Amino acid sequence: xxxxxxxxxxxxxxxxxxxxxxxxxxxxxxxxxxxxxxxxxxxxxxxxxxxxxxxxxxxxxxxxxxxxxxxxxxxxxxxxxxxxxxxxxxxxxxxxxxxxxxxxxxxxxxxxxxxxxxxxxxxxxxxxxxxxxxxxxxxxxxxxxxxxxxxxxxxxxxxxxxxxxxxxxxxxxxxxxxxxxxxxxxxxxxxxxxxxxxxxxxxxxxxxxxxxxxxxxxxxxxxxxxxxxxxxxxxxxxxxxxxxxxxxxxxxxxxxxxxxxxxxxxxxxxxxxxxxxxxxxxxxxxxxxxxxxxxxxxxxxxxxxxxxxxxxxxxxxxxxxxxxxxxxxxxxxxxxxxxxxxxxxxxxxxxxxxxxxxxxxxxxxxxxxxxxxxxxxxxxxxxxxxxxxxxxxxxxxxxxxxxxxxxxxxxxxxxxxxxxxxxxxxxxxxxxxxxxxxxxxxxxxxxxxxxxxxxxxxxxxxxxxxxxxxxxxxxxxxxxxxxxxxxxxxxxxxxxxxxxxxxxxxxxxxxxxxxxxxxxxxxxxxxxxxxxxxxxxxxxxxxxxxxxxxxxxxxxxxxxxxxxxxxxxxxxxxxxxxxxxxxxxxxxxxxxxxxxxxxxxxxxxxxxxxxxxxxxxxxxxxxxxxxxxxxxxxxxxxxxxxxxxxxxxxxxxxxxxxxxxxxxxxxxxxxxxxxxxxxxxxxxxxxxxxxxxxxxxxxxxxxxxxxxxxxxxxxxxxxxxxxxxxxxxxxxxxxxxxxxxxxxxxxxxxxxxxxxxxxxxxxxxxxxxxxxxxxxxxxxxxxxxxxxxxxxxx
Amino acid sequence: xxxxxxxxxxxxxxxxxxxxxxxxxxxxxxxxxxxxxxxxxxxxxxxxxxxxxxxxxxxxxxxxxxxxxxxxxxxxxxxxxxxxxxxxxxxxxxxxxxxxxxxxxxxxxxxxxxxxxxxxxxxxxxxxxxxxxxxxxxxx
Numbered sequence: 001x002x003x004x005x006x007x008x009x010x011x012x013x014x015x016x017x018x019x020x021x022x023x024x025x026x027x028x029x030x031x032x033x034x035x036x037x038x039x040x041x042x043x044x045x046x047x048x049x050x051x052x053x054x055x056x057x058x059x060x061x062x063x064x065x066x067x068x069x070x071x072x073x074x075x076x077x078x079x080x081x082x083x084x085x086x087x088x089x090x091x092x093x094x095x096x097x098x099x100x101x102x103x104x105x106x107x108x109x110x111x112x113x114x115x116x117x118x119x120x121x122x123x124x125x126x127x128x129x130x131x132x133x134x135x136x137x138x139x140x141x142x143x144x145x146x147x148x149x150x151x152x153x154x155x156x157x158x159x160x161x162x163x164x165x166x167x168x169x170x171x172x173x174x175x176x177x178x179x180x181x182x183x184x185x186x187x188x189x190x191x192x193x194x195x196x197x198x199x200x201x202x203x204x205x206x207x208x209x210x211x212x213x214x215x216x217x218x219x220x221x222x223x224x225x226x227x228x229x230x231x232x233x234x235x236x237x238x239x240x241x242x243x244x245x246x247x248x249x250x251x252x253x254x255x256x257x258x259x260x261x262x263x264x265x266x267x268x269x270x271x272x273x274x275x276x277x278x279x280x281x282x283x284x285x286x287x288x289x290x291x292x293x294x295x296x297x298x299x300x301x302x303x304x305x306x307x308x309x310x311x312x313x314x315x316x317x318x319x320x321x322x323x324x325x326x327x328x329x330x331x332x333x334x335x336x337x338x339x340x341x342x343x344x345x346x347x348x349x350x351x352x353x354x355x356x357x358x359x360x361x362x363x364x365x366x367x368x369x370x371x372x373x374x375x376x377x378x379x380x381x382x383x384x385x386x387x388x389x390x391x392x393x394x395x396x397x398x399x400x401x402x403x404x405x406x407x408x409x410x411x412x413x414x415x416x417x418x419x420x421x422x423x424x425x426x427x428x429x430x431x432x433x434x435x436x437x438x439x440x441x442x443x444x445x446x447x448x449x450x451x452x453x454x455x456x457x458x459x460x461x462x463x464x465x466x467x468x469x470x471x472x473x474x475x476x477x478x479x480x481x482x483x484x485x486x487x488x489x490x491x492x493x494x495x496x497x498x499x500x501x502x503x504x505x506x507x508x509x510x511x512x513x514x515x516x517x518x519x520x521x522x523x524x525x526x527x528x529x530x531x532x533x534x535x536x537x538x539x540x541x542x543x544x545x546x547x548x549x550x551x552x553x554x555x556x557x558x559x560x561x562x563x564x565x566x567x568x569x570x571x572x573x574x575x576x577x578x579x580x581x582x583x584x585x586x587x588x589x590x591x592x593x594x595x596x597x598x599x600x601x602x603x604x605x606x607x608x609x610x611x612x613x614x615x616x617x618x619x620x621x622x623x624x625x626x627x628x629x630x631x632x633x634x635x636x637x638x639x640x641x642x643x644x645x646x647x648x649x650x651x652x653x654x655x656x657x658x659x660x661x662x663x664x665x666x667x668x669x670x671x672x673x674x675x676x677x678x679x680x681x682x683x684x685x686x687x688x689x690x691x692x693x694x695x696x697x698x699x700x701x702x703x704x705x706x707x708x709x710x711x712x713x714x715x716x717x718x719x720x721x722x723x724x725x726x727x728x729x730x731x732x733x734x735x736x737x738x739x740x741x742x743x744x745x746x747x748x749x750x751x752x753x754x755x756x757x758x759x760x761x762x763x764x765x766x767x768x769x770x771x772x773x774x775x776x777x778x779x780x781x782x783x784x785x786x787x788x789x790x791x792x793x794x
Numbered sequence: 795x796x797x798x799x800x801x802x803x804x805x806x807x808x809x810x811x812x813x814x815x816x817x818x819x820x821x822x823x824x825x826x827x828x829x830x831x832x833x834x835x836x837x838x839x840x841x842x843x844x845x846x847x848x849x850x851x852x853x854x855x856x857x858x859x860x861x862x863x864x865x866x867x868x869x870x871x872x873x874x875x876x877x878x879x880x881x882x883x884x885x886x887x888x889x890x891x892x893x894x895x896x897x898x899x900x901x902x903x904x905x906x907x908x909x910x911x912x913x914x915x916x917x918x919x920x921x922x923x924x925x926x927x928x929x930x931x932x933x934x
Binding site for chain 2: 628721
C-alpha cells in the first residue's frame, strides 16, 4: 500500500514532463529566513525531473518488493519508514534549488542511509558498514557545505537556477581549484569514486531492497547528480575534464575487475555499481553533447537494470538461501519469471539492441570516437570496462539459472508475485524504451542534457544498424571481449583474487586503521586534559585567563599609563581602606571560615563603592551576591569536610599566589586601557532616551534586562536553572558514596523527602573528584553573576 | 546557630524579606530593583529559614521542590515572550495593559511577567543549591 506514495509522486512528475520539455522549468519557493534572503526553493528542470522520475519510479517497485521481502519481520514498519524517509530526502536533493537546502537533503540521505544500512543492527558487520558509509559521505557533505558557501560568496546567489540564469561560472576565479575540489570531494565520496569506493561493497550488509534502491538510482547517484548540476558552473575546464576522466576511468576499471573477482551475486553487483558510477563520472568529465546524452541514457538504463538485478539477487537469496555463484545453478525451471526478468535486465546491462543500454553504449563510443590520444585511451578504457561489465551480466544471468541444479540450503521455488513484478517491469521497461526513441529524445534526453550543459542540445538516438558504422564494430568488440571474459571467468577470478591479495592491505583496512587511530587519539587527548584533578583545572583556567588579559594589552598598546589618583572624600577613602583590609585578612586568615568571611567583607566594601558612585542596582546585586556566596561557600566547606586550615605547601601557595597576582594585574591593565579610551556614549544615550519612551520604565538596568535584551536574559535564566539541576545531580551522586569516613547518621526519609525521589544515580567509583568539582561550581557561578549585571548597569 | 533568639526571630525576618523581595521585583521597572535582585533576596531568606529551623522545615514551607520554581520561572518568561507573537509582534516584544482601578493606576505588561520569571528562576536555582548543600548526607 505504501508503494502508492512514490507511485503518486511518479505520476505527478510524469505530468510535468511536457511542461519541462517545452523549456519551462518549474520553480517553487517558500520563504525560509527572509531576513537573510534565504528561500527554501525547488527547481524542476530536465535534469532534476529525470532523476526524480527515476527515484520515484524505482522506489515504487522497491517498496512493493520490500514489503514482501521482509514479510513477517518484526521491524518491517520501521524499515519502510526509513525507506520512505530516504526517498523523500533523495527527491529533495535532486529538486532543491537552494544550495543550503541541497546540502541539508544531502546530509539527510547520509543519515537515512546510515539507518538503512544498519537496519540489522545486531550484526557487527552491518554496524561497521553503516558507520563507514556515514563517516565517508559526511566528510563529503562538509566539503559540499564549504563549496556551497564559497560559491555563494563568489557568485552572489544561493539559488543554483539564479546562478545559471546569470551565467555565473567559476572557471576564471582564482580559487577555482579549491572550490572544484570541495565539490569533487563531496561527489566522489557519495558516488564511491576511487579511492573512496570501499564503503559501497561494505554497505551490502543492508537488506537487499536497500541495496537495490541505494545503489541503483539514488544514494550513489547523488554525487553524479551534483557533478551534472555543477557542470555549467564548474565545468569545461582542463582541470575538470582531467580529474573527472582520470578518476572516473580508474574507478570504472577498478570496479569492473573487482566485480569479476566476486562469487557473491550481491557483491559482484556492488562492484559493477562502482564501475558504472566511474563511467558516469567519466562521461560528465568529457562534457561534450554526445557524452552528456550518453550519460543520461546510461543513468536511466543503469538505474533500471541495476535495481532489477539487485532485486533478483535478493529473490535468489530469499528462495535458495545462498548468493554464492559457485553453488547456484539450474534455477531456470524453478524460478521462471525471475529468469525472464534476469535475461531482460542482463541484455540491457550488456548493451544489446534495442535496450537503453545499447543506446548509451553507442553514444558514449560516438562521443570519444576520432579524438586525440586521450580520446583513444578513453575509448579503450570504456571498451574494456563495458566488456567486463557485460561479462559480469552474463555470469549473473547464466550461472544461477543454467546447468545442473545446485545444492542450496533451501529448496528453490518461485518468489511471490510482489517480489518478481519489480524486476520484470524494470526489465521490460528498459527494453521497451528502445522502441520509443523519438519520444524519449524529445521528452527526456534533450531537456536533461540541455540542463546539464546549460545550453540547448537536441538528442537523436540512432536505431538503425549500419555495418559501415565503426561504432557498431566497437560494440561488437565489446561483446566479444565480454564473452571471452565470461568464458575464462574461473581462471580470471583466481588470477584477480591473487592480485588483489598480493599487496596485503586494502583501502578498507586503511579505513579501520584510520578510525582506530582517531579513537585512540581522542582517548589519549581526553585522558591528558580530563584528568579529574580540580587544582590543575583551575590552574590552567586562571593561567590562560591571565595570559588572555595581559598579552593583548602588551601586544597592542604597550603598558597603559598610570592614571592620577582621584581626590577621595573621607567616606570614600574609608570604604576603599575597608576593601583593602578585607583582602589582607583573606591572605592572612588562619582558618578557611575566616577567609570566607573576610572575602565577604571585601565584597561588601565593593558594593558600597558602587553605591557611592551612583549604581544602586549594581550595588544591590553585589550585596546580595556577596551574602549568598558567603553562605554557599561556608556550606560547601562543611559539606566537603575540609580541613579548617589551608593545607597548601609553600610551593603551591607561591604558585597559586603568583597566578592570582597575574590575573589581578591583567584586570587592572585591561581596565586602565579601557578607561584610557574616550567614552562612547552612544548606547547610554540610546537607552536613556528610549527606556521610558518605548519600554515604559525609568530603571534603565531593569529595562535592558527584561525588555531590550530580553532574549539574553531568557538564555541566562535557562543557564541558571540548568546549573542548579547539575549541581543537585552532583550532590546526589556524592550522597550515595560519602567521603566522610565516619558516615553521618541518615535520617529516615520523611514525607517531604520522599516526594522528590532521588534519581537512580548509579554509584560512581570516581565520586570524589566529581563531587569536588560540583561543590566548586556554585561559587564560580554566583561570583559571575555580579559582574554580569554590573556590565548591564555600567 | 540554634540560639533561641535567632530561631524566634528568623521566621519574622524571612517573612519580611520575602515580602520585600516581591516589592523590589515589582518596582524594578522604575526604581532600583528587579527580578534578579528579588530572587537573590528570596534565596537568602530561604537560607536563613533553613539555618534557623531545619532543611526539612524549609522544604516543607516551600511545599514544592525549589527547582520546580526555577523551571516554572523559565517557562513563564518564555510564555510572556510568546504573548506578543499572538499579537503578530516579534518574540519578546513588550505589551502593555494600563488599568485604572478606581483611584489606582496599574500597568500590567509582559515584561513584568518576564521579570517575575527571572525572580522565580534565580530563587529556585539558588534555593535548590543552598538546600542541597545543607542537606549533608541526606537524600533530598
